[in-house]
Amino acid sequence: MSQRVKHPARNAVVALTAAGMGASMVFGVGAAFAADNKTIPVSGPAAAVAAQADAQAKAAQQAAAKAAAAKKAAAAKKAAAAKKAAVKKAAAKKPASWVKPVNGYTLTASFNQGGSMWTNKHSGQDFAVPVGTVVKATHSGVVVKAGPNGGGDGPAYGNAIVIKHANGTYSQYAHLSKINVGIGQTVKTGQTIARSGNTGNSSGPHLHFEIRTTPNYGSALNPAKFLRSEGVVI
Numbered sequence: 001m002s003q004r005v006k007h008p009a010r011n012a013v014v015a016l017t018a019a020g021m022g023a024s025m026v027f028g029v030g031a032a033f034a035a036d037n038k039t040i041p042v043s044g045p046a047a048a049v050a051a052q053a054d055a056q057a058k059a060a061q062q063a064a065a066k067a068a069a070a071k072k073a074a075a076a077k078k079a080a081a082a083k084k085a086a087v088k089k090a091a092a093k094k095p096a097s098w099v100k101p102v103n104g105y106t107l108t109a110s111f112n113q114g115g116s117m118w119t120n121k122h123s124g125q126d127f128a129v130p131v132g133t134v135v136k137a138t139h140s141g142v143v144v145k146a147g148p149n150g151g152g153d154g155p156a157y158g159n160a161i162v163i164k165h166a167n168g169t170y171s172q173y174a175h176l177s178k179i180n181v182g183i184g185q186t187v188k189t190g191q192t193i194a195r196s197g198n199t200g201n202s203s204g205p206h207l208h209f210e211i212r213t214t215p216n217y218g219s220a221l222n223p224a225k226f227l228r229s230e231g232v233v234i
Ligand SMILES: [Zn+2]
Pocket: 109, 122, 124, 125, 126, 207, 208, 209
């Protein structure tokens, strides 16, 4: 009996050990399984979802960059078109170009030239032309002076005309033989306003032409330079 008593006890120990081993094994499998579970997201369906999300994000980024580039290009195109339209509008708004006051001339005394003919330096540009040559308005405007005695500027000018232009300048035509316009009259660019002559303090048939910043003597600019700046070749 004593052996029998011992046996079950020993068996019990063995059984416990076996049970312990079994428990350990079960626990080990469970741990391994748990570890496997942890690795699943890296390579399983969830990882595929994450990869796709990443790809989608990249695609979205590329699409956004492409859209931004397209928007920028469209904006640049629009700006260029607006600039072109503005230039076109400005060109359309710009009044008719200036013209020469006479044709078939010889340039004689120029602006600021000294000489016995003038009290001060020459205030205009002389165009030598035969008496009776057509004199034209160099630009559209309103006649502010017209008549003998330089239209009020003095006898040296003979018969003269002054026209006020929209850009704030005035053109003056002197030594005329005939005046075709009156004060207050609107004239067009190139319109005949007079015939050239040799009246006033003149050494020979010619048109004396001035560009002024006021209607009066003493405010003259270099008329040849002015006309050239307006694209007129003289
Ligand atoms: Zn002159």
